[in-house]
Amino acid sequence: MRVLVTGGTGFLGSHSVARILAAGHEVRLLVRAPTRVVPALGPLGVDPAAVDVARGDVTDAAAVALAMRGCDAVLHAASVYSFDTREHTRMRAVNVRGTEVVLDAARDAGADPIVYVSSFAALLPSAEDPITTDSPVGAPRETYMATKAAAELVARRRQDAGEPVVITYPLATLGPHDPHLGDQTSRIRNALRGLMPMWPSGGFPIGDVRDVAGLHAAVLRPGQGPRRYFAPGSYVSTRELVQTLRRVTGRALPAIHLPARAMLPVGALTGLTQRIVPAHIPAEYGAIYTCLVGRAVDTSATAALLGPHHHPLETTMLDTVRWLHRAGHITDRLAGSAATQEQPERRHG
Template structure:
């Protein structure tokens, strides 16, 4: 099977490409910068030449049509995942319009499956999220654009297209090519930049588990349009920090405050970020997530995949951050004394 992948140079995309190749499929990646693909795939033991690349953007109808032409299936993983207020226009273009362009082109050219990578955040706020959850109406730009993309995907499902939707949680793991939001947060905590935390929590998981879910959808495609949740754990922010303390052996002192009480700080940080050139770790989107996130229902379909232990995920993330030079050995704590990370799957 030839699988076209969008977002193949990003965190979810690159791990999914590796998992799909390991499952025996051919892959074609649509990438804005094809030169990023080789360095991103190199640490994941993807053989040279196993992946073709088409240059283009998901908002470019001509490039998307070329990328899906002749393919048997599509994995639409392209997305801007950020709580950085400076990227609002980019999120709306890529997350909303890009999804419409890709799914429309895929329906015309591909027999299926057409996998749209959504997020649990597209269903927030809710008391519990599961297979029948309605699309959320979150009051935060990233989540709102992913909710809009979710509506696009569900419309195509309702029309009978072979669209499959997956819901990854907040993801960690090794080999993050663009040092995304979640990986950066771990780095910032271990650099001592986040002494104040909101109460609440969020579903979290390992990018490699999400990648295995995606690979399974091409090896054994569902018979009808469907929705699947990537394996995850629900963690309070206290539990999240406890895992970091456990694997690093560092005290990591922190003060916890009610998330909603911190909203004004997050709003002010977002305003300041528009003129301040360096990233400010206090983000309204992260506070909003902790205030409204909820658990994934126990009956939600993960295709039988179980999440790996979160401490293992954190260990591999911190070790990779050290190996990649984003943390010093001292900042990585006990993990900093461990052998370097080779290929971890």
């Protein structure tokens, strides 16, 4: 089938495009900047000639409808993922309005399936532990998470109407080849650079980008109706995350762990300051809040679809650090022992 992919030059999107092509499908990309296609897909071994490129924005209904012509299915992965307060206006437009536009165009074109890439954060905060795909949509006190919750409601209304919408929930995602050095990858880089000596208590579920891509390729089956799947992964405390970084780099990485609730006012102040400071400040309210309300997720439905195997945390973290080093984002010293390990990036499942 021919699949329209939005967000295909991003972290999740580019890896998903590679897996979708490997599964034998054709891909058309809807992109704002065609010059980003080669840098995003080339490192993944994708020949740019293998994809059809349509220029447009997900908030432009005419451009989306034109890109949909001749496509059988959709993977809507376009999203502004950031806890940076300077991005609030753009994420409201892209994350909510963009989802409405793309899902409407896909429905009108008779696409099946229509895959919407949500986030586990759309279901936070939650009284359930673990969270399931049937858990209610959350009402989070943070803008990015709130926009994903609003977009989740859009997608669930389509499911309730019987449309073949498949919702996937990536976890906090790491792994190699992040075209734009996104929020999670930057957080690991900042930790290695010593910019994050204080960590909030709590934790959140973490997954590998290659497992998310595998899920997106696997759900591209028509005639299955509405479905929901968490991406593979597991809950990780911030202490375990730092300890894993220490193991893969061989570095001490001193860290102080403070109660997440006590750190929230610092994050809120940082958010206000960030609006007038051009340089990015690592202490973000959204990241602290996620650690406070983070929960484990029930991935049993995903395991039934893909099998129980996925990249373990240590493999994901090692491959993330090794890629940061190879791409020139961190020095030999910051990468530690990960810089000298020559084994290929490992894949499970």
